[in-house]
Amino acid sequence: MAASKSKKTAATSHQDRVKAVFDDIKASRNVPDVNNFWKHLARDPALLERTWAGVKEVMAPGALDPLVKEMIYVAVSVTNGCGYCIASHSASARKAGMTEAMFGELMAVVGMANETNRLANGYRVPIDEMFEKADPGPAKLP
Amino acid sequence: MAASKSKKTAATSHQDRVKAVFDDIKASRNVPDVNNFWKHLARDPALLERTWAGVKEVMAPGALDPLVKEMIYVAVSVTNGCGYCIASHSASARKAGMTEAMFGELMAVVGMANETNRLANGYRVPIDEMFEKADPGPAKLP
Amino acid sequence: MAASKSKKTAATSHQDRVKAVFDDIKASRNVPDVNNFWKHLARDPALLERTWAGVKEVMAPGALDPLVKEMIYVAVSVTNGCGYCIASHSASARKAGMTEAMFGELMAVVGMANETNRLANGYRVPIDEMFEKADPGPAKLP
Amino acid sequence: MAASKSKKTAATSHQDRVKAVFDDIKASRNVPDVNNFWKHLARDPALLERTWAGVKEVMAPGALDPLVKEMIYVAVSVTNGCGYCIASHSASARKAGMTEAMFGELMAVVGMANETNRLANGYRVPIDEMFEKADPGPAKLP
Amino acid sequence: MAASKSKKTAATSHQDRVKAVFDDIKASRNVPDVNNFWKHLARDPALLERTWAGVKEVMAPGALDPLVKEMIYVAVSVTNGCGYCIASHSASARKAGMTEAMFGELMAVVGMANETNRLANGYRVPIDEMFEKADPGPAKLP
Amino acid sequence: MAASKSKKTAATSHQDRVKAVFDDIKASRNVPDVNNFWKHLARDPALLERTWAGVKEVMAPGALDPLVKEMIYVAVSVTNGCGYCIASHSASARKAGMTEAMFGELMAVVGMANETNRLANGYRVPIDEMFEKADPGPAKLP
CATH class of the missing domain: 1.20.1290.10 (AhpD-like)
Incomplete structure (x- = not known):
């Protein structure tokens, strides 16, 4: 049961981390949805977060x-x-x-x-x- | 003799074509000498002329x-x-x-x-x- | 007639060489068919044979x-x-x-x-x- | 005077930021000095910090x-x-x-x-x- | 009106320059139409002219x-x-x-x-x- | 002792395999020595053999x-x-x-x-x- 719960938490966390990045992209760029690049990177939340943080800083x-x-x-x-x-x-x-x-x-x-x-x-x-x-x-x- | 003469003319022509490009590079860039890139391309006057004409036009x-x-x-x-x-x-x-x-x-x-x-x-x-x-x-x- | 026959032999040989490689790929990888890469390389039996031999050895x-x-x-x-x-x-x-x-x-x-x-x-x-x-x-x- | 002081502060800050990264590289890798790559990136503290943070995370x-x-x-x-x-x-x-x-x-x-x-x-x-x-x-x- | 006229002239000139290059490509290659590459480059007449002149000379x-x-x-x-x-x-x-x-x-x-x-x-x-x-x-x- | 002997045999075998390739390169190209590329690849006899066989066949x-x-x-x-x-x-x-x-x-x-x-x-x-x-x-x- 612990495993099942921790798995669910991890899944939620994955989803939450993606949502936080997507929200920031939409707000920063004033767009209703993120483009495909971010939707694919979202398979790996750490990569998504690091890449968006980098792009945001570098392209400012x-x-x-x-x-x-x-x-x-x-x-x-x-x-x-x-x-x-x-x-x-x-x-x-x-x-x-x-x-x-x-x-x-x-x-x-x-x-x-x-x-x-x-x-x-x-x-x-x-x-x-x-x-x-x-x-x-x-x-x-x- | 004709061959020897035409060879000499071609050699002179090669030299003249290079000199014309080098002079234009020096004048355009206001430099006393051209950099190594042009000295190597000068082995082929047609390539030298075309490349310089392209660079000059594109970089203006x-x-x-x-x-x-x-x-x-x-x-x-x-x-x-x-x-x-x-x-x-x-x-x-x-x-x-x-x-x-x-x-x-x-x-x-x-x-x-x-x-x-x-x-x-x-x-x-x-x-x-x-x-x-x-x-x-x-x-x-x- | 000789030419026609030698042409047919060459064609057969091409086909046989391809079949031998395809059979080895299928057996080595335990797959029912080879993927498109090999079907295109099969236009050149020598390239097909050498490439498969190399891949097989290197990826072992x-x-x-x-x-x-x-x-x-x-x-x-x-x-x-x-x-x-x-x-x-x-x-x-x-x-x-x-x-x-x-x-x-x-x-x-x-x-x-x-x-x-x-x-x-x-x-x-x-x-x-x-x-x-x-x-x-x-x-x-x- | 204000300008001179702010300039000095910026210079110190540049130096401090570089030192912090260099110290972390040396500690993380247990080496007495950083290699040339980091010494050159140090010309731009923001690039240095972001690159080291990325490499450290990705290569862990x-x-x-x-x-x-x-x-x-x-x-x-x-x-x-x-x-x-x-x-x-x-x-x-x-x-x-x-x-x-x-x-x-x-x-x-x-x-x-x-x-x-x-x-x-x-x-x-x-x-x-x-x-x-x-x-x-x-x-x-x- | 002057602006409108000069705009029209520029447009015509763009069109004329493209037509001249396209005609030369068709004649040189003995083809009824130019391929897509040239149709896209035609968005920039200077690039079109220079590229075609280069290709024609280099590939002769x-x-x-x-x-x-x-x-x-x-x-x-x-x-x-x-x-x-x-x-x-x-x-x-x-x-x-x-x-x-x-x-x-x-x-x-x-x-x-x-x-x-x-x-x-x-x-x-x-x-x-x-x-x-x-x-x-x-x-x-x- | 067995280990020491087998190690020596392997070393000899490495050396022999390299020598066979080097001899073939020298003979095929009619040169007194092989160039640096082959001397470095010789660190891996299998790579050396496969690369030379490929180059020899492809460049014929x-x-x-x-x-x-x-x-x-x-x-x-x-x-x-x-x-x-x-x-x-x-x-x-x-x-x-x-x-x-x-x-x-x-x-x-x-x-x-x-x-x-x-x-x-x-x-x-x-x-x-x-x-x-x-x-x-x-x-x-x-």
């Missing part, structure tokens, strides 16, 4: 504004070929103000970077000394 | 400003793990105004996107209908 | 047990974004005993590794001497 | 033991070609008990998965219905 | 014949897992003369390269001096 | 000639950013007859494919029906 306005962050997200997703992420973050970027002209330039840079990344690989180009010098290296702590 | 200010474009370039290069491109475009981004705080947020978004791209893959998340609807599809031409 | 129990091997297969497929491989090897891993809790942790590690791989790239972190020293290097042969 | 023993988790980390890092991560997590895996025989089998699976991922892509293999059925889909919540 | 017969070029295109697309590109360039390669036997060998090399790329990563193999010496390095210009 | 002349195969190997390695593989297979390709002009075109195609792969991803281009129809699908067996 800071030194970079949210539109730039969404476009960077699209750039990575397009480079990795993640169909779901391209669809969802392109939609988010448009919602945040990305125009068709901005999308076109974003794609142009992503395409060009993917091309020249391979040219640099193939021609085995050594890093210029000035680039090495420009690198900040590890944190300078007193 | 437009709907997106040059700093945003450089950060997108860094995001792609970091995702692909291209050591040369990370070093050179991080330097360009700093030159264009990227602060350490902006770099930290750029890396945070790139890291998060690379993580969630794999979660979406692994959980096999289907694309939400609202994202499909938000997609502009092919060009609408009259 | 050894220093690592089959469940761990299947989870590593899933980790790679998720990182590469191969939809077919994610679906098939997740199914194999579940069959070999992967629970939902194990799947959640597998995804968490895969996501985290994909994130920190990019942070290490972007921050251009040099390899610590202790890691270099820990590397076994080439085989020590007498 | 759970449904999967730490050795399996380290080997999955290696599998991802090898697939992505992250030199730093391959060196550091191979060392961690050895420390956690990975033998040379286990490493050889790990590499064999990683190599095979990377090969068959591309065969599945190239032959455009459709997902078998049984694999679709085996997928748990979104969380089943009451 | 030169030191490598068109069939070899198409197979290299397939090899890259399969490695990146780009579903659209695999489908379209496999079709182009077949049109250019790729037989089923050639396709099988192409896939075998692509699979093998993706496997050994990871073995070289995982075993952290240092580059042999003879390979370093064989590299042409930057262009030798007089 | 067939429907595609060895030079084309080496260039496909380079295309994959450049796309994956495998430094060792780029260096070694570029050297092999040059040995097999790749001229600088061929290398330039190879790089141009690889760069272009990596660019357009991302454009197809980002614009979410659906596969044309004619490409679906052109796909051979699973093997047609009587």
Whole structure:
């Protein structure tokens, strides 16, 4: 009976933890429902909680504004070929103000970077000394 | 003799084509010398000319400003793990105004996107209908 | 006539080679039919034979047990974004005993590794001497 | 003066936050110093804190033991070609008990998965219905 | 009115630029319609023009014949897992003369390269001096 | 004593198996020594044997000639950013007859494919029906 009860408690807890995250997503984004990504992650409450906490913190306005962050997200997703992420973050970027002209330039840079990344690989180009010098290296702590 | 002469002309032509591109890079960027990437591409003048023309056009200010474009370039290069491109475009981004705080947020978004791209893959998340609807599809031409 | 006959023999041979591999897959895995992957590879009998021989040898129990091997297969497929491989090897891993809790942790590690791989790239972190020293290097042969 | 003081406080805070994370890494891993990865991330205290919290939680023993988790980390890092991560997590895996025989089998699976991922892509293999059925889909919540 | 007129002119110009590229694609490839890739890129005339100009120049017969070029295109697309590109360039390669036997060998090399790329990563193999010496390095210009 | 002897036998066997592969590589390629890749794989004789058998079979002349195969190997390695593989297979390709002009075109195609792969991803281009129809699908067996 103890086992059965503890199992029920665990199940409830799973459900409660998911509900808390879903509620926060809906409130933060002002949407009536969460998108499929969160519904699938909800199979693992710990992963759901950690991922949402991370996304919420990382995508908040800071030194970079949210539109730039969404476009960077699209750039990575397009480079990795993640169909779901391209669809969802392109939609988010448009919602945040990305125009068709901005999308076109974003794609142009992503395409060009993917091309020249391979040219640099193939021609085995050594890093210029000035680039090495420009690198900040590890944190300078007193 | 004709062969020898045409060979020499071709060699000169190769050299002239490279010089024209190098001069344009130096003038456009106001730098005394081109970086290693261009010196290696110079082995193939057609590739050098096409790549420089593309980079020059794509990276020019437009709907997106040059700093945003450089950060997108860094995001792609970091995702692909291209050591040369990370070093050179991080330097360009700093030159264009990227602060350490902006770099930290750029890396945070790139890291998060690379993580969630794999979660979406692994959980096999289907694309939400609202994202499909938000997609502009092919060009609408009259 | 000779040509026609040799063509028929080649066709038969192709069919026989495929049948031999399919029979071995069915027997080894105790399944009534092979999955689509093998049916497509069957267009090239040499590729089919070599791939099956490799998979059979590599995935057999050894220093690592089959469940761990299947989870590593899933980790790679998720990182590469191969939809077919994610679906098939997740199914194999579940069959070999992967629970939902194990799947959640597998995804968490895969996501985290994909994130920190990019942070290490972007921050251009040099390899610590202790890691270099820990590397076994080439085989020590007498 | 206020500006100068607030600047100093911020600097101290940056330093304090880094020290707190470094101390926790050293204590958790029982090592005299942190490795280069953390020294570079320390340029951004928020990224450092979030990354360490994530790694600590994800790599802790759970449904999967730490050795399996380290080997999955290696599998991802090898697939992505992250030199730093391959060196550091191979060392961690050895420390956690990975033998040379286990490493050889790990590499064999990683190599095979990377090969068959591309065969599945190239032959455009459709997902078998049984694999679709085996997928748990979104969380089943009451 | 001026705004309305200039808007109409811009629209016409967009349409005209697309038509010019589409006409050139149809004529160059002797096809009645362009494929979806171009119809989507047509949302950004500058990207459309630059991409078509690049593809036309790069895929033309030169030191490598068109069939070899198409197979290299397939090899890259399969490695990146780009579903659209695999489908379209496999079709182009077949049109250019790729037989089923050639396709099988192409896939075998692509699979093998993706496997050994990871073995070289995982075993952290240092580059042999003879390979370093064989590299042409930057262009030798007089 | 039995243990000590069996250990010695195993060691000898390891050494013998490596020697047999190394001898075959030297004879097949007519080289005085094997390159570093094989010396590292030699830590695992089973992996060494299987990898060499695969490479030998796949890279042999067939429907595609060895030079084309080496260039496909380079295309994959450049796309994956495998430094060792780029260096070694570029050297092999040059040995097999790749001229600088061929290398330039190879790089141009690889760069272009990596660019357009991302454009197809980002614009979410659906596969044309004619490409679906052109796909051979699973093997047609009587």
